Amino acid sequence: MSNAMSHAESAQGPIGLSNQDAEILARLPLLAGLSADSVQDLLRDAAVQTYDRGTLLFVQDDPATRFFVILDGWVKLFRNSESGDESVIAVFTRGESFAEAAIFGDSRYPVSATVVEDSRLLVVPAMHFLRRLSENGDYALKMMASMSRHLRQLVTQVEQLTLNSSAERLAAFLLKLSPRDDGAVVIRLPFDKSLIAGRLGMQPETFSRSLNKLRGLGVECKGPLVSVADVAALRGAGAAGGLKTRRL
């Protein structure tokens, strides 16, 4: 089924990817700026797979033998405490890679991962990829830049958890989703509200209430659609502590 589809690219694309998929890979921090040949080389034995919502990709402490690039859909990374409840560490979507970091060192996944929307993923086995990395410094630098990015995200997350209120975390989340940084926008929430709540370290009830608190700042919510009257104003309010932070 992979032949005769897309004329020129289909034959030379890494593992039989559509043009659009190839586009995604090209933009990936991990591979950005590499030649088509290089990408082909790195991803030689990678494969595209389709997963249904709910599929468990790997479990915390599993040996890490592969990592993933999301071509479509959403994936949740989480941890389970001994007591059974879960902490959402990250949620990724199209154009993002995850678990690359795990294939180094002791090479066990530090989190579990499930598919939260039907997804198409590029699955990259570690073995060949690692070999190529160690042979080519250029690849390795890209990889480190990508890991560095994930590190930053987590740093931000720790910061937010320790010093922002629920409403502020939600505001920050909306701002990150906003396509523009001022004026009025309508944002479509990318997945279930309760999952967003988890991602932001709060209960669903608190999520709902936080959304209400933002109403005073021009935020309205109908179903999965959130309209923000003035993005800049929302950001300003967050920074100024118009929503309560711990005082100075």
Added chain:
Amino acid sequence: MSNAMSHAESAQGPIGLSNQDAEILARLPLLAGLSADSVQDLLRDAAVQTYDRGTLLFVQDDPATRFFVILDGWVKLFRNSESGDESVIAVFTRGESFAEAAIFGDSRYPVSATVVEDSRLLVVPAMHFLRRLSENGDYALKMMASMSRHLRQLVTQVEQLTLNSSAERLAAFLLKLSPRDDGAVVIRLPFDKSLIAGRLGMQPETFSRSLNKLRGLGVECKGPLVSVADVAALRGAGAAGGLKTRRL
């Protein structure tokens, strides 16, 4: 002053390090298993520097031009919110490296760093180090393993913040410091209690009270010394939810 000190090693040690310092470097995940020559090679223009407590090493968003290895002392990484208060992201000590990840990608420090105890640091300029990394896959893999480790730490931190109580986080902190994993131990707190509180995402007052809550589990505290009657029991209580977690 570097000659005639330690007989054999002094001459061939990286940049005139004592045997003990060389020992530290050898154990560093970043360099572990590399030959003396390789280390010498990588750290060619690194230098040992002494810093007084309170010294600001770099500020969040500074261009990241160097990273550090701690030969002695303690260093705090933190972020400042717009509103002025700080979030402690990590505290590192002898034998640990930090800010390696920052020298990749956009190459700005994602955090600020200050010295919290008089310290001796190995300062490693990024330029030469990066060049060597890209030339030698072995170096790069080590580096990634090290970054992977930091990533794991942050993941754990996010998890703890979202689903453990203050008392549990403190218990986990003590357990990590414990030299043995059962029986009775006395632990010396490595730095000020208020800094530990910050590191654990709580106020100093809450730290004090959490310590009291642990008294019921055989934890006593005199000054900077904490005695644990039974390490295994403490761990058990934490896991079992003897200290309150969110219920299942």
Added chain:
DNA sequence: CCCGAGAATTGATTTGAATCAAGGAATGGG
């Protein structure tokens, strides 16, 4: 088109931790 299950909201209540406010050790300099 209606129905049932899961998702989301809303309300009432509890509670863990922050804040406010003093006291009490400890530490270092004069």
Added chain:
DNA sequence: CCCATTCCTTGATTCAAATCAATTCTCGGG
């Protein structure tokens, strides 16, 4: 050796968010 500054502890109070408890809303299937 004493004082002062800083750190730590303890108490009273407040507050944000979790928990408990109903509804209401939504959406896909019969």
